Amino acid sequence: MILTFPSTFKAEFRVLKGAEISEMANRPDVSSSESIGHLLRSTWVKTVDPGPYAWESGGDGKPSVLGADGALLAAPQCDKMLSGDLIFGLLWHAIESVPRGELYKFPVQCERTHPKRQYDWSINLKSQLLERGDEFGGSAVRYLSHETVEHMRARGNRFETTVAGRKAVYKLQSPSDERPIADLRKIVKKFTPAEIVAVQLIEIEGIGKSVRDRWEFTKNLDGPDLYTLFEEVQGKDCGIETGISTRCPECEWEQEVDLPFGRLFSPRRH
Numbered sequence: 001m002i003l004t005f006p007s008t009f010k011a012e013f014r015v016l017k018g019a020e021i022s023e024m025a026n027r028p029d030v031s032s033s034e035s036i037g038h039l040l041r042s043t044w045v046k047t048v049d050p051g052p053y054a055w056e057s058g059g060d061g062k063p064s065v066l067g068a069d070g071a072l073l074a075a076p077q078c079d080k081m082l083s084g085d086l087i088f089g090l091l092w093h094a095i096e097s098v099p100r101g102e103l104y105k106f107p108v109q110c111e112r113t114h115p116k117r118q119y120d121w122s123i124n125l126k127s128q129l130l131e132r133g134d135e136f137g138g139s140a141v142r143y144l145s146h147e148t149v150e151h152m153r154a155r156g157n158r159f160e161t162t163v164a165g166r167k168a169v170y171k172l173q174s175p176s177d178e179r180p181i182a183d184l185r186k187i188v189k190k191f192t193p194a195e196i197v198a199v200q201l202i203e204i205e206g207i208g209k210s211v212r213d214r215w216e217f218t219k220n221l222d223g224p225d226l227y228t229l230f231e232e233v234q235g236k237d238c239g240i241e242t243g244i245s246t247r248c249p250e251c252e253w254e255q256e257v258d259l260p261f262g263r264l265f266s267p268r269r270h
């Protein structure tokens with residue numbers, strides 16, 4: 001299968017073997033960057049377009065390893081891929097490798113009735129998520145702009161900006177965020193723009209290096225400064241909107257849940 005990721009990285013992958021599907025189904029952390037990185041490195045066949053990623057390049061912007069057909073032969077460095085691309089790759093591998101993989105059923109806990117009831121919700125991952133057209137209210141996949149792709153190819157995942165008069169550098173979401181996120185979660189349960197921006201910023205003039213130092217700075221920003229920066233960072237990133245609208249069959253309460261990934265590689269029973 002040839003996938004064009006949200007970052008515009010385009011590559012060919014093989015489908016999973018039976019044993020690999022079972023291995024993924026049994027992973028407790030199937031959507032961690034380590035798990036998805038392992039998956040993508042095992043099934044990668046060749047790169048057609050590196051998109052914003054420079055790992056194939058020898059530093060001069062030209063690819064360093066070319067196959068006979070002109071395809072790039074350096075395997076993806078998944079720790080440097082954007083988070084949106086990793087989730088995209090995970091979903092397509094489940095769709096293409098598991099029989100009837102696009103049909104996905106998962107349990108939802110009704111948040112209204114007491115005692116809490118659980119119901120099953122089904123979606124078609126292909127038509128309702130990844131290939132959703134405008135008739136369903138816009139696409140769920142956001143792509144990097146051409147300008148951002150060019151920027152990353154030349155300068156990597158680093159974007160300069162100014163926050164409340166200080167020079168700062170931020171990056172788009174990638175596996176290296178996992179550690180600062182875990183650090184912040186120890187002190188804040190629910191993430192708001194102040195926490196998200198503290199993770200995305202990698203340098204702020206005059207502010208310490210740790211994520212806690214950056215968070216002390218972002219949570220004390222004036223609202224307009226914080227939200228302008230939040231929108232700049234979010235607006236540049238690529239990814240998949242994985243919020244799913246569900247409705248309880250008993251009380252008809254509608255609620256949005258984040259698509260759970262835990263059963264993506266389990267057999268489909270419909």
Ligand SMILES: [Zn+2]
Pocket residue numbers: 110111112113117248249250251252253
């Ligand atoms: Zn209900």
